[in-house]
Every structure is written in C-alpha cells, then in structure tokens.
Amino acid sequence: MRKPILITMAASLSVLVVACATAQDKSAAASSASAIEQGKKIAFDRKKGNCLACHQIAGGTLPGDIGPPLVAMKARYPDKAKLRAQIWDARKKNPHTIMPPFGPHHILSEKEIDLVTDFIYSL
Amino acid sequence: MKAKLIAIAAAAMVGMTMAVPAALASPEDDLKAFREYFKKRFPNVPFEDFANGVYAIDPAAREQWEAIEEFPPYEINIEKGKELFHKPFKNGKTMASCFPGYKKGIKQNYPYFDTKSGKVKTLELEINECREKNGEKPLPWGKGPIADISAYLTYLSRGHKTDVKIPNKAAEAEYEKGKHFFYAKRGQLNLACADCHVYYAGHHIRADLLSPALGHTTHFPVYRSKWGGLGTLHRRYAGCNKQVRAKPFPKQGEEYRALEYFHTYMSNGLPINGPGARK
Numbered sequence: 001m002r003k004p005i006l007i008t009m010a011a012s013l014s015v016l017v018v019a020c021a022t023a024q025d026k027s028a029a030a031s032s033a034s035a036i037e038q039g040k041k042i043a044f045d046r047k048k049g050n051c052l053a054c055h056q057i058a059g060g061t062l063p064g065d066i067g068p069p070l071v072a073m074k075a076r077y078p079d080k081a082k083l084r085a086q087i088w089d090a091r092k093k094n095p096h097t098i099m100p101p102f103g104p105h106h107i108l109s110e111k112e113i114d115l116v117t118d119f120i121y122s123l
Numbered sequence: 124m125k126a127k128l129i130a131i132a133a134a135a136m137v138g139m140t141m142a143v144p145a146a147l148a149s150p151e152d153d154l155k156a157f158r159e160y161f162k163k164r165f166p167n168v169p170f171e172d173f174a175n176g177v178y179a180i181d182p183a184a185r186e187q188w189e190a191i192e193e194f195p196p197y198e199i200n201i202e203k204g205k206e207l208f209h210k211p212f213k214n215g216k217t218m219a220s221c222f223p224g225y226k227k228g229i230k231q232n233y234p235y236f237d238t239k240s241g242k243v244k245t246l247e248l249e250i251n252e253c254r255e256k257n258g259e260k261p262l263p264w265g266k267g268p269i270a271d272i273s274a275y276l277t278y279l280s281r282g283h284k285t286d287v288k289i290p291n292k293a294a295e296a297e298y299e300k301g302k303h304f305f306y307a308k309r310g311q312l313n314l315a316c317a318d319c320h321v322y323y324a325g326h327h328i329r330a331d332l333l334s335p336a337l338g339h340t341t342h343f344p345v346y347r348s349k350w351g352g353l354g355t356l357h358r359r360y361a362g363c364n365k366q367v368r369a370k371p372f373p374k375q376g377e378e379y380r381a382l383e384y385f386h387t388y389m390s391n392g393l394p395i396n397g398p399g400a401r402k
Contacts, residue, residue, distance in 0.1 A: 053329045062330040066323050098323060100312040107311055 032118070039119025042112050049108060049116055054099065058123060066098060073123045084117040150289050150298055150388060157389050161337045164325065173338030174393045176401070180325055181332050188400065197274060197346040197398040200353045204275030207268055212257040218272070221253035228280030230395050234287065234384050236294035243297050243380040246273055247355055251375075264374035265361075270344045270353040277344065277397040285341060285395060287388040301385030304378060305336075310369030319363075340387040342399030349402060356383060 043049040044060055051057060054066035063069075077083035085092060088103035102108045108116065148156070161173065168179050178185040208218045208225075222229060233246040250272050251261040262269040289298050305316045319328065320336035327333070343356040350358075357379045361371035372378040 050329075064327040064329050066326045066328060098314060098318045100314070105311050105313060 035115055035118040036122045037119075039115035039117070042108065043116050043119055048112065049102070051116075051120075057120075070120055070123055073120055077121070080117065080121055083121055084113065087113055087117055087120065150295065153302065154389060154391060157337060160321065161324075161335050165335065170392070171394060173335060173390075174341040174396050176338060176342060176399070177332055177334035179338065180335065184332070184402075191400050195346070195398075196348075196400055197344075197353055200271045200274045200344075200346065200398065201278050203268070204271035204273070204278075207272050208275055212254070212259050214257055216257055218250070218253055221249065221256070222276065225276055225279060228283045228395070230277045230280035230397070231283035231286050232288075234380060234387060236288070236290055236297060236384070238290065238293070241293055243294075243384045245375065245380055245383055246276060247357070248375050248380070264355065265358040266350070266352060266354050270355050270358075273355060274344050274353060274398040277395060280395045281397075283395050285387060285390045285393050287384070287391055289388065297381045298385050298388065300378075301381035301383070304382045305385055310364065310367035312367040314367040316363065336386065336389065338390055338393050340383070340390050341393050341395055342397040344397060345399045345401050347401045353398065 040059065041048075043051045043057065046053075051070070052060040052063045054064045056063040056065070056069035056071075058071070073083060077086075089101045090097040090099035091101055100107055103110075103113060158170075161168075162170070165180055172179040175185075178188050211217050219225060230246060233249075234243050236242075237244045247264060247269055250269055251264075255261055289295050308315050308318075316336065319333050320339070324333050324335040340356060343359070344353050345359070346353050355374070357374035360379050360382060361374065364371040
C-alpha cells in the first residue's frame, strides 16, 4: 500500500520539478546542476563533509559503513527541509549519534550545507 | 569566535553526560559490562585474541600482519632499548636500579596508582623519573629512545596478563576521570573514543576498520608504517584526538594518564604482546 503511494508522489514530484525547470530560464537550470556538482565536491572532500567516511554514496570510492547508504533520498525525504535539518544537526533525531553536527559546530557553512543538501537530494 | 567555542564546549558536555553509562558503577562492574559487550559483538573472537587489535576481527589483513611479525620491524627498537636500559648514567648506575623486577616482566602492572604522590604512573613516566633522579635529562615523550626502552621492557613482559589495580578511592577518582574522557564527545567533529572503538568497532570509517577498545593497550608501544617508526600509546591518543579536530593533550599529562589507567584496566586479563606492528 505504502510503496505505490510513494511512487506516485515521487512521479508527480518529478513532473513538478520538470515543469518548474522548464518554466525557469536557462541560467537558473544550469546553476542548479552546478549546485549539485559543488555539493558533491563538498560532500566528498575529506576536509569538508567527508560523508564517505561513513556513508556509501554513488560516485564515491572506498566508503565507510557506519551510516546507511545514501540512496533514493527523494523517496525517503519528500520534504527537502527535513533532509537539510538532518545534515545540519543529526543530534535532533538521535542525541547519541556519531554523525558530526555540521551546522552547530561550523564544520560547514549555511551555504555549503545548502549545496550538500542539493546534492544528496539528487541521489 | 569565543561564543562558538563555548557553544561547542556546552554541546560536548551534553554529549558526555548522556554517553557515560550509569554513573557510579564500580570499576569491576564496568569491566564486566565492557567484556560482555565485545563478546556479544564479536562472538567468534576468543577473549585472548582481542590482544591482537584490529587483526582479531580482520582475517584478510591478519595474514599480511602475521607475515610482517615474522621479521618484526620493531626488533631493532628492542635492541636499542636494551642498550639504553643497561648503559650506565654519569653516576655509574643504570636504569635497572629503578626497575628491579624488569627481567621477570613489569609492564602488566602499568599504569598503577602511586598512593604516595597521588598520581597515576605509567611506564614511560617512570622511565623519565628514573633519568631525572639520576641527574640525566628527561627524554621526549612519544617516540625515539623512550619508546625503545619501553619496547624492551614490554618485550620482557610478553605473556603476562594485564593486571591493573585500583586500590582506593583516590585511585578510583583517576579511573573515573579516564572513563569520562573515553566516553566524552570531543573536538569539532564531536566524536568520543567510544563512538569509534566501542559502538562502531568492526565498522569501516572510510577504508579503515575500527578496532575494538578491548585489547588496545596490550601491544604498545607500536611500530606503525605510517609513522615510519615506533610510538607510544600517548602518541596514538594525540593522533586520534587530532582526527576529530580536537587539540591533543600533553603526552604524560594528567588527562592521558587517567585515560591510560581506565583504558588499560578495561584490558585486564589480556596478555601483554607488545611491542606490536600496525599499518
């Protein structure tokens, strides 16, 4: 029962996204692709997100296996703001988490977390 | 900048109080729970095998490691340590005068709580105390001659079971400090020793397999290919602190000695098998 609903949601969502993208001008669409690319760089950089230390992520090599693989994120986080909140401070959901508090400890800036969120959301 | 640091410290405190298991458990209770945890987590690893660190849980890497141990890279360090240990000071005495029982093996009883000074004494601390008492300059902690001497004395202690004692309340207070350190979230990345070496032991952090804390102390000092030489336990502590972007504490300072006291007590019953060789 749950799955078909998610699929329809995801499908309608992507229709929406496509609709938005076509509605916007070309430069906006290009910057969103570059946001994903920039986010990926930050996520993979050992001195920045270093998310691969703990998560398997498509396109990354030698990932750790401390956290869950980051796949199908739109299905798991239909609300992008919730995904951002998880990356900002994982302690909100799990006070004992091993995942570093990227926002509160200034490991990443607000802007960098936006970009990483864009990237993770695209997975 | 200041506000930021305070926020981080506050966060660390919260993490700390939550992560430390039931306050005021006795050291014996802690030890039992610690062993039980790892026994459940790695049911196929015999107790004594935890002395082999990460190789107890990584059969592939173990083969390579066993090959390395056939021609141990630390052999020359044991030789150097032996020479230094028996070389007379200017006053004619040798280090043997400070460590009368060294031939039989002494490492299994370190660190210990010295009731007179109220201090936790590690083997390295006493090596330098011995030098100073005899009018010699102390050696730098961490690597070099002090690690060599420690390696020699540890080698002579091989096979003895770790037997750290907590004789009284004052000693227990030091133990508690070390325990607190071990479970406290630390550094910009907000990670505790226990996060990596208890809760996620056996998982990969990037390509590295995380070793169980049980057995960590039996094989130090350790020759690391990454270091290109031998290093002491406190050198490793500093390395693991830096990894989480925390400022390391001074080697042989109060904090690391308390940590070593707790950390080694948790390996009671495991055989001394140092010096060791690691990646």
